[in-house]
Amino acid sequence: QVRLEQSGAEVKKPGSSVKVSCTAFGGSFNSDTFSWVRQAPGQGPEWMGRIIPILGETDYAQRFQGRITVTADKSTSTVFLDLARLTIEDSAIYYCSREYTGSYAGVLPYWGPGSLVTVSS
Amino acid sequence: EIVMTQSPATLSVSPGERGTLSCRASQSIRTNLAWYQQKPGQAPRLLIYGALTRADGTPDRFSGSGSGTDFTLTISNLQSDDSAIYFCQYYNKRPPIAFGQGTRLEIK
Numbered sequence: 001q002v003r004l005e006q007s008g009a010e011v012k013k014p015g016s017s018v019k020v021s022c023t024a025f026g027g028s029f030n031s032d033t034f035s036w037v038r039q040a041p042g043q044g045p046e047w048m049g050r051i052i053p054i055l056g057e058t059d060y061a062q063r064f065q066g067r068i069t070v071t072a073d074k075s076t077s078t079v080f081l082d083l084a085r086l087t088i089e090d091s092a093i094y095y096c097s098r099e100y101t102g103s104y105a106g107v108l109p110y111w112g113p114g115s116l117v118t119v120s121s
Numbered sequence: 122e123i124v125m126t127q128s129p130a131t132l133s134v135s136p137g138e139r140g141t142l143s144c145r146a147s148q149s150i151r152t153n154l155a156w157y158q159q160k161p162g163q164a165p166r167l168l169i170y171g172a173l174t175r176a177d178g179t180p181d182r183f184s185g186s187g188s189g190t191d192f193t194l195t196i197s198n199l200q201s202d203d204s205a206i207y208f209c210q211y212y213n214k215r216p217p218i219a220f221g222q223g224t225r226l227e228i229k
Contacts, residue, residue: 035218044208045157045165047218059216062122095164104170106212107155109177111164 002027002098004112011118017084020115022096027110029077030054033099035108036070036081038092046092050099051079086119093117123147123211127221134199135229142194142224144209149189155210156185156194159223165208169194196226204228 007021022034035050049060053072060068069082079096094117098110124147134140144154152172157165167176169185172192182197196203209221 044222045210045220047216047220061216061218100170104212105214106153106210106218107167107170108157108165108210108212109167111166114164 002110006112006115009116020081023078034079035097037095040092091119123219125221127224131225133227140196144192146190150211152188154192157208158205160205201228
Protein backbone atom coordinates (compact mmCIF):
# COMPACT_ATOMS: atom_id res chain seq x y z
CA GLN A 1 0.00 0.00 0.00
CA VAL A 2 1.20 3.50 -0.82
CA ARG A 3 1.68 5.99 1.99
CA LEU A 4 2.69 9.62 1.58
CA GLU A 5 4.24 11.66 4.37
CA GLN A 6 4.47 15.43 4.07
CA SER A 7 6.49 18.13 5.79
CA GLY A 8 5.02 20.28 8.52
CA ALA A 9 3.20 23.58 8.59
CA GLU A 10 4.97 26.73 7.39
CA VAL A 11 4.42 30.44 7.99
CA LYS A 12 5.91 32.68 5.32
CA LYS A 13 6.13 36.37 4.53
CA PRO A 14 4.71 37.77 1.29
CA GLY A 15 7.32 37.74 -1.45
CA SER A 16 9.21 34.78 0.00
CA SER A 17 9.31 31.15 -1.16
CA VAL A 18 8.18 27.88 0.40
CA LYS A 19 9.41 24.33 -0.14
CA VAL A 20 7.11 21.43 0.78
CA SER A 21 8.26 17.83 0.75
CA CYS A 22 6.45 14.51 0.29
CA THR A 23 8.06 11.13 0.96
CA ALA A 24 6.53 8.03 -0.57
CA PHE A 25 6.45 4.61 1.03
CA GLY A 26 5.38 1.59 -1.02
CA GLY A 27 4.70 1.61 -4.73
CA SER A 28 7.50 2.04 -7.26
CA PHE A 29 8.66 5.61 -6.80
CA ASN A 30 10.66 5.99 -9.98
CA SER A 31 7.88 4.97 -12.33
CA ASP A 32 5.09 6.68 -10.43
CA THR A 33 3.69 10.13 -11.17
CA PHE A 34 3.19 12.59 -8.33
CA SER A 35 0.94 15.63 -8.37
CA TRP A 36 0.66 18.65 -6.12
CA VAL A 37 -2.82 19.95 -5.32
CA ARG A 38 -3.67 22.85 -3.05
CA GLN A 39 -6.88 23.82 -1.33
CA ALA A 40 -7.61 27.24 0.13
CA PRO A 41 -10.14 27.50 2.98
CA GLY A 42 -13.67 26.87 1.73
CA GLN A 43 -12.50 26.33 -1.85
CA GLY A 44 -12.28 23.37 -4.19
CA PRO A 45 -8.95 21.66 -4.81
CA GLU A 46 -6.61 23.23 -7.36
CA TRP A 47 -4.11 21.16 -9.35
CA MET A 48 -0.69 22.78 -9.50
CA GLY A 49 1.77 20.45 -11.19
CA ARG A 50 3.24 16.97 -11.44
CA ILE A 51 6.49 15.05 -11.88
CA ILE A 52 7.49 11.62 -13.20
CA PRO A 53 10.72 10.97 -11.25
CA ILE A 54 12.19 8.38 -13.59
CA LEU A 55 11.95 10.76 -16.53
CA GLY A 56 12.36 14.01 -14.63
CA GLU A 57 9.41 15.28 -16.66
CA THR A 58 7.21 17.96 -15.16
CA ASP A 59 3.92 19.59 -16.07
CA TYR A 60 2.62 22.76 -14.47
CA ALA A 61 -0.73 24.50 -14.42
CA GLN A 62 -0.51 27.62 -16.54
CA ARG A 63 -1.41 29.98 -13.70
CA PHE A 64 1.67 28.90 -11.71
CA GLN A 65 4.16 28.92 -14.60
CA GLY A 66 7.25 30.86 -13.70
CA ARG A 67 7.00 30.52 -9.94
CA ILE A 68 6.53 26.75 -9.38
CA THR A 69 9.17 24.05 -9.46
CA VAL A 70 8.52 20.38 -8.75
CA THR A 71 11.52 18.14 -8.21
CA ALA A 72 12.25 14.62 -6.99
CA ASP A 73 15.03 12.92 -5.06
CA LYS A 74 15.04 9.27 -6.11
CA SER A 75 17.48 8.31 -3.35
CA THR A 76 14.94 9.22 -0.66
CA SER A 77 11.69 8.69 -2.64
CA THR A 78 10.81 12.31 -1.98
CA VAL A 79 9.15 14.89 -4.19
CA PHE A 80 9.32 18.61 -3.55
CA LEU A 81 7.17 21.61 -4.36
CA ASP A 82 8.84 25.01 -4.53
CA LEU A 83 6.55 28.02 -4.84
CA ALA A 84 8.10 31.47 -5.16
CA ARG A 85 6.87 35.05 -4.78
CA LEU A 86 4.21 34.10 -2.27
CA THR A 87 1.12 36.26 -1.71
CA ILE A 88 -1.64 36.09 0.88
CA GLU A 89 -3.71 34.18 -1.69
CA ASP A 90 -1.22 31.30 -1.55
CA SER A 91 -2.32 30.44 1.99
CA ALA A 92 -3.73 26.93 1.66
CA ILE A 93 -3.26 23.26 2.46
CA TYR A 94 -0.85 21.71 -0.03
CA TYR A 95 -1.36 18.03 -0.80
CA CYS A 96 0.85 15.63 -2.69
CA SER A 97 -0.80 12.76 -4.46
CA ARG A 98 0.26 9.70 -6.42
CA GLU A 99 -1.57 9.34 -9.71
CA TYR A 100 -2.83 6.36 -11.60
CA THR A 101 -0.84 5.84 -14.79
CA GLY A 102 -1.81 4.89 -18.33
CA SER A 103 -5.39 5.54 -19.40
CA TYR A 104 -6.26 7.03 -16.03
CA ALA A 105 -3.29 9.38 -15.68
CA GLY A 106 -4.43 12.33 -13.61
CA VAL A 107 -6.73 10.32 -11.35
CA LEU A 108 -5.57 10.74 -7.75
CA PRO A 109 -6.17 7.65 -5.58
CA TYR A 110 -3.45 8.28 -2.98
CA TRP A 111 -3.10 11.50 -1.01
CA GLY A 112 -0.76 12.77 1.66
CA PRO A 113 -2.17 14.37 4.83
CA GLY A 114 -1.49 17.89 3.57
CA SER A 115 0.88 20.67 4.62
CA LEU A 116 -0.57 23.98 5.81
CA VAL A 117 1.14 27.03 4.37
CA THR A 118 0.18 30.40 5.83
CA VAL A 119 1.36 33.60 4.17
CA SER A 120 1.16 36.57 6.47
CA SER A 121 2.99 39.82 6.98
CA GLU B 122 -9.31 26.27 -20.03
CA ILE B 123 -11.85 23.67 -18.92
CA VAL B 124 -14.22 24.80 -16.17
CA MET B 125 -16.10 22.28 -14.02
CA THR B 126 -19.38 23.48 -12.51
CA GLN B 127 -21.14 21.53 -9.79
CA SER B 128 -24.74 21.78 -8.64
CA PRO B 129 -26.36 22.21 -6.26
CA ALA B 130 -23.96 23.95 -3.89
CA THR B 131 -25.67 22.26 -0.95
CA LEU B 132 -27.93 19.21 -0.91
CA SER B 133 -29.91 18.19 2.15
CA VAL B 134 -31.36 14.67 2.10
CA SER B 135 -32.93 12.36 4.66
CA PRO B 136 -31.30 9.06 5.66
CA GLY B 137 -32.27 6.18 3.40
CA GLU B 138 -33.11 8.47 0.48
CA ARG B 139 -31.16 9.02 -2.72
CA GLY B 140 -28.93 11.97 -3.46
CA THR B 141 -28.09 13.19 -6.96
CA LEU B 142 -25.09 15.46 -7.54
CA SER B 143 -24.33 17.07 -10.89
CA CYS B 144 -21.14 18.17 -12.60
CA ARG B 145 -20.92 19.98 -15.93
CA ALA B 146 -17.80 20.56 -18.03
CA SER B 147 -17.39 23.68 -20.16
CA GLN B 148 -16.44 21.46 -23.11
CA SER B 149 -16.53 17.77 -23.86
CA ILE B 150 -14.22 15.71 -21.66
CA ARG B 151 -15.46 12.30 -22.89
CA THR B 152 -15.41 10.17 -19.71
CA ASN B 153 -12.30 11.72 -18.11
CA LEU B 154 -14.21 12.45 -14.94
CA ALA B 155 -13.56 11.47 -11.33
CA TRP B 156 -15.49 12.05 -8.12
CA TYR B 157 -13.97 12.59 -4.67
CA GLN B 158 -15.41 12.74 -1.16
CA GLN B 159 -13.87 15.05 1.42
CA LYS B 160 -14.65 15.16 5.12
CA PRO B 161 -13.48 17.94 7.46
CA GLY B 162 -9.78 17.85 8.19
CA GLN B 163 -9.12 15.08 5.67
CA ALA B 164 -7.68 14.85 2.18
CA PRO B 165 -10.07 14.08 -0.65
CA ARG B 166 -10.85 10.39 -1.17
CA LEU B 167 -11.28 8.97 -4.67
CA LEU B 168 -14.73 7.44 -5.21
CA ILE B 169 -15.25 7.12 -8.97
CA TYR B 170 -13.09 7.46 -12.08
CA GLY B 171 -13.72 7.00 -15.77
CA ALA B 172 -17.10 8.57 -15.00
CA LEU B 173 -18.54 5.28 -13.71
CA THR B 174 -15.82 2.96 -12.32
CA ARG B 175 -15.83 2.65 -8.56
CA ALA B 176 -12.44 2.92 -6.86
CA ASP B 177 -11.31 0.22 -4.44
CA GLY B 178 -13.39 0.37 -1.28
CA THR B 179 -16.19 2.51 -2.72
CA PRO B 180 -19.55 1.05 -1.69
CA ASP B 181 -21.89 0.11 -4.52
CA ARG B 182 -24.38 2.66 -3.13
CA PHE B 183 -22.24 5.16 -5.06
CA SER B 184 -22.70 5.21 -8.83
CA GLY B 185 -21.46 7.52 -11.54
CA SER B 186 -22.85 8.23 -14.98
CA GLY B 187 -22.51 10.60 -17.91
CA SER B 188 -20.15 11.48 -20.72
CA GLY B 189 -19.23 14.52 -22.75
CA THR B 190 -20.21 17.52 -20.63
CA ASP B 191 -22.81 16.27 -18.14
CA PHE B 192 -22.11 13.89 -15.27
CA THR B 193 -23.96 12.63 -12.23
CA LEU B 194 -22.98 11.03 -8.94
CA THR B 195 -25.86 9.15 -7.36
CA ILE B 196 -25.73 7.97 -3.76
CA SER B 197 -28.51 5.61 -2.76
CA ASN B 198 -29.67 4.64 0.74
CA LEU B 199 -27.94 7.68 2.22
CA GLN B 200 -26.30 7.26 5.61
CA SER B 201 -25.08 9.80 8.14
CA ASP B 202 -21.48 8.90 7.28
CA ASP B 203 -22.06 10.20 3.73
CA SER B 204 -22.12 13.78 5.00
CA ALA B 205 -19.21 15.42 3.20
CA ILE B 206 -18.24 17.68 0.32
CA TYR B 207 -18.10 15.98 -3.07
CA PHE B 208 -15.84 17.23 -5.86
CA CYS B 209 -15.72 16.30 -9.50
CA GLN B 210 -12.44 16.43 -11.41
CA TYR B 211 -11.48 16.50 -15.07
CA TYR B 212 -8.24 14.61 -15.52
CA ASN B 213 -5.86 14.07 -18.42
CA LYS B 214 -2.26 13.05 -19.19
CA ARG B 215 -1.48 16.70 -19.84
CA PRO B 216 -2.75 19.87 -18.21
CA PRO B 217 -5.25 21.26 -17.62
CA ILE B 218 -6.58 19.24 -14.72
CA ALA B 219 -9.59 20.91 -13.12
CA PHE B 220 -11.78 20.43 -10.08
CA GLY B 221 -15.29 21.66 -9.46
CA GLN B 222 -16.12 23.85 -6.46
CA GLY B 223 -17.93 21.05 -4.71
CA THR B 224 -21.38 20.05 -3.45
CA ARG B 225 -21.93 19.91 0.29
CA LEU B 226 -24.14 16.92 1.15
CA GLU B 227 -26.02 17.16 4.42
CA ILE B 228 -27.92 14.24 5.91
CA LYS B 229 -30.94 15.57 7.79
